Amino acid sequence: MKPRSSFDKALIEIQEDIFQLANLVEQAIFNAVQSLIKLDPAGAAQVIMCDEEIDELYAKIESKCIKLIATQQPMARDLRIVVTGIKILLSLERIGDHAVDIAQATMCIRESELNRKCSEYLTKMSRIVQQMIKDGLGAYRERDAQKAQEMCTLDDEVDHIFTKIFQLLIDNILADPKSIVQSSYLLYVSRYLERIADHATDIGEAVIYLITGERKKLN
Amino acid sequence: MNKNGLNEPNKNKILVKKLNLFYKDFQALKNVDLDIKANKITALIGPSGCGKSTFLRTLNRMNDLIEGVKVEGAILLEGENIYEPEVDVVNLRKRVGMVFQRPNPFPMSVYDNVAYGPRIHGLKNKRQLDEIIEKSLHLAALWSEVSNRLFKSALGLSGGQQQRLCIARLLAVEPEVLLMDEPSSALDPISTLKIEELIQVLKKNYTIVIVTHNMQQAARVSDVTAFFLNGELIEFGSTEEIFTRPKDQRTEDYISGRFG
């Protein structure tokens, strides 16, 4: 009997659980973004309903991590696996919350010229953040620090687009003060997407820590 | 106080250079290079038989007592090689004292246990002795538990108290370096934590080297950790680094419990 084989099993299980959570979160983001682009309130409502499942799974995995720390005293790489697991969990849960935020805003956004003007930016931003999450988890699965690092550089692009939308909406508010409510919703949405990219970057940093033991600030 | 390296945080207390040790023709330590910093706690870890106790004993020449031991290389204590023939071994062991796995109080009173060392070194004055006894027992965090039974047998103390008494006995001769070979392996968890607390306090004034099989203990108490395997020093670094991101796969396997 190899020492710690049941512990090894528990570590693998945690990682598999995290991928399951990641699937739910990616789905939520995908649906939120689709609803936003199509201005589909029913789709948005769906995203809001599904968040509970994410929160439950999050709590379940987090408990498993805490239990492993309490009962197994993980060290070295094991410790990094558990700690990174908790960090990634937290980032995923926050991303899930922002999917809900986007869905809620979407329910308030009306068809308009303004909306059409932003649509291209929002679509592009959504595409990038989804790619970031996917790459971050890919890097996690494959233990690929290089990939994690490359993914994090996409954050700059997201920030860049955010600045542009921000300017566009401010200009719009100044030109047409009545548009302030609709502009605000669109501003929220772009801000949520920008925050999601930050959380994806946190996942990338966690993966790099897991692999190298080094802490790197990437955004 | 400066003899203990106080106020010089990164000073080397002991430098071990290319140390080899043989028990007859069996080589138990292989080319060990290690520096032990003043006022730091250095933990020695590694599987049974890897040479931790042997290494610890080389630091105050306790191995001299074993037949057939041959030592090569040098160990510099404050710059002086302790293996030079003219070194006074009794004085060396006063400067570099040892606490053992099982508490070994002498079959005499608590007071006489602690007074033993100072008396051997010629101290007779009762007042001075009283002072040293009280101070040493305070330092060993035992005073409050034994002050009303100083003249009763030390053998009536609990295991944890006995171990702290042995530490007090050691402190009474004002050593500079404390060597501890699994000092709490025979103790219950609370006594163990008391000893760990004590070690933390003592490090302000002493340099401490501790052997432990308890990985959590090494992680909790030490500043620096050295991992030994088959008589070789495999990895040596800050405890935080060793326990979160060891460089050598063998260290990783050992501390994460996947050894062998």
Ligand SMILES: Nc1ncnc2c1ncn2[C@@H]1O[C@H](COP(=O)(O)OP(=O)(O)OP(=O)(O)O)[C@@H](O)[C@H]1O
């Ligand atoms: N007096 C001796 N004579 C011959 N060989 C010895 C002697 N003492 C120790 N050894 C051998 O030297 C090696 C190192 O022993 P040592 O006691 O230093 O190991 P250790 O790391 O302290 O182990 P443990 O964790 O079990 O206390 C072992 O192979 C041991 O058998």
Ligand SMILES: [Mg+2]
């Ligand atoms: Mg030993």
